[in-house]
Amino acid sequence: MLDVTKLRVIDAVARHGSVTAAARELHYSQPSVTHHLSRLEAETGAQLVQRAGRGIRLTEAGLMLATRAAEIIGRIDAADAELAAHVGLSVGKVRLAGFSSAIGSLVPGAVAALAGKHPGLEVSLTDLHPPEALELLRTGKIDVAIVFRYDETEPEPTGVRLHHLLDDPLYLLSKQRPVTLAELADATWIAGCDRCRSHLISLCAAEGYEPRVGYTSDDMVVMQALVGSGLGVTTIPGLALRSHQAEGIFATEIPDSRRHVYAATYGEPPDPPAIAALLAALEEAAAS
Numbered sequence: 302m303l304d305v306t307k308l309r310v311i312d313a314v315a316r317h318g319s320v321t322a323a324a325r326e327l328h329y330s331q332p333s334v335t336h337h338l339s340r341l342e343a344e345t346g347a348q349l350v351q352r353a354g355r356g357i358r359l360t361e362a363g364l365m366l367a368t369r370a371a372e373i374i375g376r377i378d379a380a381d382a383e384l385a386a387h388v389g390l391s392v393g394k395v396r397l398a399g400f401s402s403a404i405g406s407l408v409p410g411a412v413a414a415l416a417g418k419h420p421g422l423e424v425s426l427t428d429l430h431p432p433e434a435l436e437l438l439r440t441g442k443i444d445v446a447i448v449f450r451y452d453e454t455e456p457e458p459t460g461v462r463l464h465h466l467l468d469d470p471l472y473l474l475s476k477q478r479p480v481t482l483a484e485l486a487d488a489t490w491i492a493g494c495d496r497c498r499s500h501l502i503s504l505c506a507a508e509g510y511e512p513r514v515g516y517t518s519d520d521m522v523v524m525q526a527l528v529g530s531g532l533g534v535t536t537i538p539g540l541a542l543r544s545h546q547a548e549g550i551f552a553t554e555i556p557d558s559r560r561h562v563y564a565a566t567y568g569e570p571p572d573p574p575a576i577a578a579l580l581a582a583l584e585e586a587a588a589s
Contacts, residue, residue: 311359315368341366394424395423402544435448460568464564468560472552491514528547
């Protein structure tokens with residue numbers, strides 16, 4: 302029979318890659334961690350770890366169990382948070398993750414409004430790209446993820462529910478004057494990381510060219526500064542302009558190009574009262 306203690310051990314070993322680090326996190330001795338792993342192998346009948354030099358590594362079966370362990374532990378921790386929330390909104394904690402432009406625009410007002418209505422409710426916040434935020438949501442390490450998607454974005458993992466907040470228009474930033482995408486085939490572009498620039502590449506492909514990227518940054522302030530210095534052009538979402546707009550640059554809305562912004566939760570409805578209160582505050586902030 303699997304138990305949570307042993308699952309926490311193999312999860313910690315998988316994340317840290319060593320018995321020593323896992324023991325330090327769990328406040329166990331190293332022999333205790335080794336004992337739990339041995340008992341887990343005996344109970345499952347599977348080899349979960351193997352020697353690798355002076356240390357150990359998880360086998361394929363061990364990695365599979367560690368992945369499931371992370372999900373189970375996350376759901377248990379989430380259940381603790383939900384139970385606390387059902388006691389009432391005078392106490393409790395909601396764990397939120399979101400992308401930077403949402404954190405700089407929607408989230409402050411929403412959290413402030415929530416604190417005004419429920420001062421005993423604690424909200425923790427992590428700045429993450431949507432894929433990482435959804436993974437934490439799936440494994441129960443956060444309660445709400447603010448994410449965006451384009452029409453071509455892959456579907457969210459099974460079990461994720463999306464609560465629409467707003468449709469965020471995309472803008473073209475230039476130094477000299479308002480321009481169109483079609484005019485910028487020979488321009489130097491400022492773009493995000495390889496994963497983040499896929500929509501830009503799709504937009505330019507529709508105009509018949511591939512953008513020549515000279516500068517890479519996911520920081521919207523840095524991107525605007527580079528445009529303001531005349532070093533290139535870029536695209537930027539409306540939420541980023543809402544939180545910061547540099548002087549001396551032109552922002553031109555790109556027709557029919559919007560990203561869809563959602564608050565994501567996991568599992569079947571209804572949402573616990575604390576999560577529902579946060580969702581309502583985010584929807585109110587988005588509407589304003």
